[in-house]
Amino acid sequence: MADTTVKTIAEVEFGGELPTFAPDTSIEATRRFGKHVGWNTPRFTDHEGARKEGLPGAIVPGVMSQGFLGAMIHRWAPDAEIVAIDTVFRAPVQVDHPHTITGVVTDIDEDEGTVEIDITITNEAGENRVFGTATAKLPT
Template structure:
């Protein structure tokens, strides 16, 4: 990524294509200490009993994937992700490839922040999770 002075409204982040497997989903649920009530994140049958189409990815995992787009873009630059918000529109299913897109939508020279739109799409370009992020740049 460039410095604050070099980025522009309209600049693109990504896209980042990721395949998320059921094993990764289960591993995340285990690591996060999601216990007995987390069947929807670990087992297709348990998820279907809840009316879901099959296992789904935990919301926090989707949030982590969206933030990865931003933190990868920041890289080793002198900036940091200070805020992120998400809206969960559609359950995200594992064993699918998701694509994460981002755009810089605003720049505030007073506090040296950039506002970024981010969203996750499935293979059919349906937006599953949307969000916004704020990145602050040090001088």
């Protein structure tokens, strides 16, 4: 696993792993997020309220998960421009459950200066809750 950052596309290798990222999925974090974006719905901010909606507990908003994914990419490549994050939500990311965010480079287009990254959010059981790809443009 890489501990370093990259500055240019020439430093990127196919199959290279981005530094793993442990997102803050606490109820306090989703409450802060909900307050700032105006989403104070119980499904994101209150376990009991979420259960009443048929969920297993409060869940992390999808756009917040995408923010985590973007943060991982920028920790790895601070000068990168994220062109796209394309996610498939297979199962909820549960609040107050530890998750791990991983990324790995699966395509490099040196002509365009872009890399494609497989991105996943995995829970403690190793289940992929969210997966997808991101495209980032790096300086040449």
